[in-house]
Amino acid sequence: MKRFRNILVVSNPEGISEALIARAAWLAQANGAKLTLLDVSETDQSDLLRLLSTLSGTRAQEVNEDLLAARKDQLEQVARTLRDKGADVSTKLARGIGFIEVIRHVLIHGNDLVLKAADQTPAWSVLGGPDLHLLRKCPCPVWILNSMAEPSSRRIMAAVDPDPEDATRDALNNKVMQLATSLAVQDDAHVDVLNAWYLYDEHLLRSTRVHTPPEEVEALLLRTKQDSHGRLTALTDRYAEFADRMRVMHVKGIAADVIAQHAHEQRVDTLVMGTLGRTGLSGMFIGNTADTILSRVTCSVLAVKPEGFISPVTTEELDRP
CATH class of the missing domain: 3.40.50.620 (HUPs)
Structure with a gap:
């Protein structure tokens, strides 16, 4: 690290x-x-x-x-x-x-x-x-x-959302992976790399109002899952040297729900995550998903910002004596 x-x-x-x-x-x-x-x-x-x-x-x-x-x-x-x-x-x-x-x-x-x-x-x-x-x-x-933190971690979770076509998101996910794997080595801990996926508006596609044939919905689900899994694999393959202490998890569901539930059920003691929102703007706030996760977990949290983050405190506080 x-x-x-x-x-x-x-x-x-x-x-x-x-x-x-x-x-x-x-x-x-x-x-x-x-x-x-x-x-x-x-x-x-x-x-x-x-x-x-x-x-x-x-x-x-x-x-x-x-x-x-x-x-x-x-x-x-x-x-x-x-x-x-x-x-x-x-x-x-x-x-x-x-x-x-x-x-x-x-x-x-x-x-x-x-x-x-x-x-x-x-x-x-x-x-x-x-x-x-x-x-x-x-x-x-x-x-x-x-x-209640111990001096070292036992179980770490790296919450990732890979997208190689988005340079900011890709860089942030790599920061999360680098920190989580370095911490796992230092503490001799295990790390769960978790990525949540879901088909947007699946419930509406399955409703009688939209009239989408079930086989089309299943095809869309499969394509969404495969594309998401491919992006996750492309990210985690860069960290193959940590395979002996790393468990990669691709879970269907809303990210905030999946991450909070996994942290609770697996007794995760350290969550490493990115807080991705708009960059380059003063007064920026982190994304809704990250905000929801932070308001629900009880474990230690190591949160990293994307490049270009500008704190809303900057202009209003630096001029104070």
Whole structure:
């Protein structure tokens, strides 16, 4: 996985977990990468600000400074642990809205990966709002670790949708395959390469309203399946060296449903996927399929963007002091 050289590791309010530290240390060693540990003090903590305002004299300022110092000490403790493992590490404190400050740092400092533990709540089951914002809007790959993540993966899923005639999609699928197979080798894990296919409007073709003979529908189904399988084979043949740890799956169904169901049933712990939408446009949002998947899975997610992605945060945030 010699791809990431400038990695941003984002702290949660609870700090940086052992699993996140272990993954960051491995990435730094595997890539010869430098690490930046970032902790964002949220500016919209209205309850805390209201409580501090009730303190007499200069106590509010003193408590606030103590809190910032404590956060800095937490970062430095993690940094020392990573430096002891041979990593090149720096730390940074920021104030603002968490996901915006992360993206702002990426845009200014050119980070090529964001690594973060999933936001945790008492009822945590799927990715929360701030994590989804990062996955949707951050221009570089984002790796969100499940709250129960182990330091290494056991079962990985690469969700692909090959189309050799679409250069952007083809490049994105190859990124997904490269990352998933590299991670599988590093973690000695298995990877399921999953591609969903279906015949558009099959239910209408079979309805009495359209009057399509059953044999024509079956012929269309077969052609759709064969064409899709051919594109999948053309992609996975490039990664034949990983055949001993790779299972290729061609499943009929809507992609979001198939991927979410497979992740749940097979207990996938890391999903590697592309988030493909319109490119070259400020304010771009990821495709509906990717958005639906991200709102339904509970595993760790490593999401990569297509070339030409422009974050909607760019113009509205870079001019801020």
